[in-house]
Amino acid sequence: MRPSISLFLCKQLAWALEKEQEAFKEHQAAVKAVDVAQNQAKNTLDGLHKDNNDQYGWLRGIAGSGLITLLRMVPGANVVLSDKQVAEKAQEVLGEGAVVGATQLTHVYTRLRNKLGQRLDDYLNPALRLGLALGRDLGKFARNQPLLFLFDTYEEVDEADALLRVVMVAAGARVGWIVAGRDNLWAGMEQRKRTIGKVYGYKDIVPSDRCLAVDFNAGGVGAFSANDIVTYFDILQARLPDFPMQVALSENDAEQIVEVTQGVPLAVKIAAGLFVETADLEVVTRKSDRKREIIDEMFLRYLLHVRDDESERTRLYGLALLRRADEPFAVAAALHLSTEQAKTGYERELIRLHRRYSFIFTEKEQPTLHQEVRYFLRLWLKEHRRNPEVEAVALRLNAAHEQVLQRLEEQWNYTSLRARLEDQEWVETYLDLTEQRFWLDPTYAVAYYNRGVTYDNLKEHERAMVDYTEAIRLDPTYAFAYYNRGLAYTTLEDYEAALKDYTRSLELNPHDAYIYNDRALAYIAVVEYAKALADFNQAIEIGKDVALFYSNRAWIYGKLAEYQKALIDYGHAIDLQPDDANTYISRGYIYLHLQNQEEAYKDFVLAAECNQEDVNAAWMVMYASFGKGRPGPEVAQRLVEIARIDPQRYEAATCRGIALGLQGKLREGLAEIEQAIVMSQNEPGQTQDAYFWKGMLCAYIGRNQAAIEAVEKALEEGLPPILLIPLHWLERDRPEFYERYAAPLLTRYNI
Incomplete structure (x- = not known):
């Protein structure tokens, strides 16, 4: 470590304590001692460079800091230093291609020790000598009254950080420290989990009963909120009696300052400085050139130590x-x-x-x-x-x-x-x-x-x-x-x-x-069917060979009850894309609206053949097969099998509910149907069959009014009346309800 780093720290401490640097007597002596050690070491190494002995040729071109790191290995080895250990360390600190052996390193260490004696420690570990001296000076200053320092590590935590830790230990308990930085300076095991290299933090040197770690990150207590900024600006104006005008910071202004500064205290301080300078909030919140000032200041702050190092x-x-x-x-x-x-x-x-x-x-x-x-x-x-x-x-x-x-x-x-x-x-x-x-x-x-x-x-x-x-x-x-x-x-x-x-x-x-086509779908969502139809017409005019366009226009025709036109368009779509299960299902529904149950059943079967994993197709094959007589237990079993195709679909829940009803478990079945209705809420137009079967189960349970409301809801949602045919089952099982409600409804639709 260079003495200049400790001199800079001493200068800062002297300024804070309103003392001359000469008052730091132990530190002054330590700086001189380290200078002497470094000069002696330099002269010794220069002599080795000039030595014609190839044993020291490897020293040429090696920076002092890299050599010091290697030399520190020699006295620290508990066993004989191996070539492998030295080679690995040399690769790390000197880069690829560096070749240094254990014997070579030991020889250099021995020559330095013979020349420097005890001063060798000052050369190899100057931070220890300088830090202890500076800390002892602070300890002496604190005898009369305790001291508290706020120390910002800036953005560099290498050599200067190591020095500060030594100073803190040597200064003693009457000197307190608030140490700020963006890294986890507290370190300990938490820090070591985040870094590949071995890092010691302040936790290692501070007694546990004399410390407090505070997280000032955005997720901690550090970031300014909009309310904090309002309070800060109010306090700032109150403390500036000559400020030209008192400006009330609105919540919106504060939010914009948060956006510009991200709530970072230093950035907020810079923004406040611009405000004080101009008495104009727009300078901070809206004017891009002043926003750049904040960005530039923050940039200089972060890159303080690399402004002269392009690499x-x-x-x-x-x-x-x-x-x-x-x-x-x-x-x-x-x-x-x-x-x-x-x-x-x-x-x-x-x-x-x-x-x-x-x-x-x-x-x-x-x-x-x-x-x-x-x-x-x-x-x-x-x-x-x-x-x-x-x-x-x-x-x-x-x-x-x-x-x-x-x-x-x-x-x-x-x-x-x-x-x-x-x-x-x-x-x-x-x-x-x-x-x-x-x-x-x-x-x-x-x-x-x-x-x-x-x-x-x-x-x-x-x-x-x-x-x-x-x-x-x-x-x-x-x-x-x-x-x-x-x-x-x-x-x-x-x-x-x-x-x-x-x-x-x-x-x-x-x-x-x-x-x-997609604008037409948006028109459908806002129930503007005429505009949707016009767009589908235009889409087909341009893209006559696209099955999707015909299917979509057919859907509109179905919605407008123009069923024959819908059948024609679905026919075109199937001609263009004969393996699309959804088109067969959609055409099947049109046939249901035309009360052609036989053709509808055929289309549902074709859909199920196209996609055997389509639970809706399998369910509609079953639904379209129902007649006036109540089915037996084999149908209940088939419904359970259909539900297993895709258990999370609302059709699966509907199938389970009907199966339970056919098995006599009416209330359990109704619970499944209610679940099916909830599951289908995000699929507009898909609740019609679930509501109908809710009505059926309510009728069997004896909840007549609920049954009527559910069946009417199904019709309102678009249920083809032909699918009311299971109401005939109630003629034998619930004759009173059948006569009073079901029969008139079936007669109305000629079912």
């Missing part, structure tokens, strides 16, 4: 630009490691970063930036994306993602987009690549559109809508972005917004049949 800066840029940290190939690219370096130096580089920067920690052996640091760095990088340094990092990451995607393509030989979307690794890599292209060209609307499509396929529709909206902002004539956003709105049941987007998409692209 280190670009590593941090790379980590910030990553969408996720669990793809080692991309992380290696972010850390600027070659393929060969990544194979042997990946873990070592993570350890180094973790120990150097408190805002990087490792999770599942991957580097993760603290969330607030990542947020502000990414905003800064977005503003400076054309900076050659930033652009180079983005290009490097883009190439890495492309390589991973290419590897997946070659490994799995996908045959379709669906196959790709079913592979989670492909989806995640594609999202990585798409986001990386934003950094290269944030005006690339297609990238936002493509990522939106991917989010839609992952059922993350809100995130998809954000990307479609951005694509539209960048390209207001992007018809497909409007269309896909309309689909997302439809999925989220915001049909009015969906209709606006479909309409705008058609204005830009009036020859896309699928947009007409």
Whole structure:
């Protein structure tokens, strides 16, 4: 460790205590002693460099800190130091290709010990000498009154952090410390679980009865809420008597400040400074140039120690630009490691970063930036994306993602987009690549559109809508972005917004049949059947060979009771796609409305043959087969078998309920039917048969009014009257109810 670090710390402490640095007498003496030791060691090593003996040739080109790390191994070894131990440590601290043997290292250590004597400790571990001296000085100052220091570790936790821990121990119990940092400085076992390298925290040096760990992260007590910001600004204005005007911060203003600052105390302080400077809240909440000031200040704060180190800066840029940290190939690219370096130096580089920067920690052996640091760095990088340094990092990451995607393509030989979307690794890599292209060209609307499509396929529709909206902002004539956003709105049941987007998409692209089809479906959702029919007509005019369009128009005709037209369209759909079970079921329902039970039964059988896993098809085969006579126990057993096809469907619950009723377990059966009604609530138009069978079971139990209401509800929901035929069963079993209600109803519909 360099004495300059302890001198800086001493300077800060002297300023806080209003003392001259010369008052820290023990520390002054320790600095001189360390300087002497380091100069003597340098002279000794320089002499070895000049020695013609090849035994010391390996010293050339080795930095002092790396050599010190190796030399510390010699007196610390409890057994004879092995070449393997030294070689592994040399690889870690000096990099690939470093060749150092145990004998060579021991010889250098011996030469230094002979020259420096006891001063060798000051050379190898200056933090101990300097820290003890500085701590003892503080202990002396605290004799008359105790001291309390607030010490911010900034973002670097390597050498200076080690020094501070020694100072804390040496200062004694009358000196208290508040130590702030983004890492888990408290450490202990919790910290060691998060890092690959061995890390000691403050828990190791502070007695358990004299300490308190406080979590100031967003999930702890650290982030400012909107209410906190209102209170803070009120206090700020009250303490500034010369402030030109008192401004009441509204809840909306506070929320906007939270959005800009993420509630990070330092960012809030910067925002407050801008407010004090201008007495204008809009400076903080709305004006983009001043928002950039906050971002720039936070950026400088986080990168305080790397402003003059381009290599280190670009590593941090790379980590910030990553969408996720669990793809080692991309992380290696972010850390600027070659393929060969990544194979042997990946873990070592993570350890180094973790120990150097408190805002990087490792999770599942991957580097993760603290969330607030990542947020502000990414905003800064977005503003400076054309900076050659930033652009180079983005290009490097883009190439890495492309390589991973290419590897997946070659490994799995996908045959379709669906196959790709079913592979989670492909989806995640594609999202990585798409986001990386934003950094290269944030005006690339297609990238936002493509990522939106991917989010839609992952059922993350809100995130998809954000990307479609951005694509539209960048390209207001992007018809497909409007269309896909309309689909997302439809999925989220915001049909009015969906209709606006479909309409705008058609204005830009009036020859896309699928947009007409999907707008028609949105019209159906808002019960505008005439407009829906017009759109289906247009879709068929453009896409005459698409079975879906005919099926959808047939559905509308059925809803409008134009059953013959519906049969014609379903016939066209079946001609185009003869293996679609749903079309046969839908045509079967049309036949039921025409009271053609025989043809309906045939279509349901065809549907069941097309898809033997379709519980609805199997159920409708059974329902359409019911006649005027009550069936026997074999039908109950068949209904139980049908329910097993897909037990979680409402049709399965309906089948179980009817089966229980046929077995005489009426109340148990009614409970199943009630469950079927609940299960079908999210499937409009699908509750009709469940309500009818609720009516049947209520009639058998003797709850006549409930039975009548349930049957009427079934008809209201669209139950084809021919399916009332099981009411004939009540003629023998419940004659009074049959005569009073069922018979007149059946007569009305000629059943």
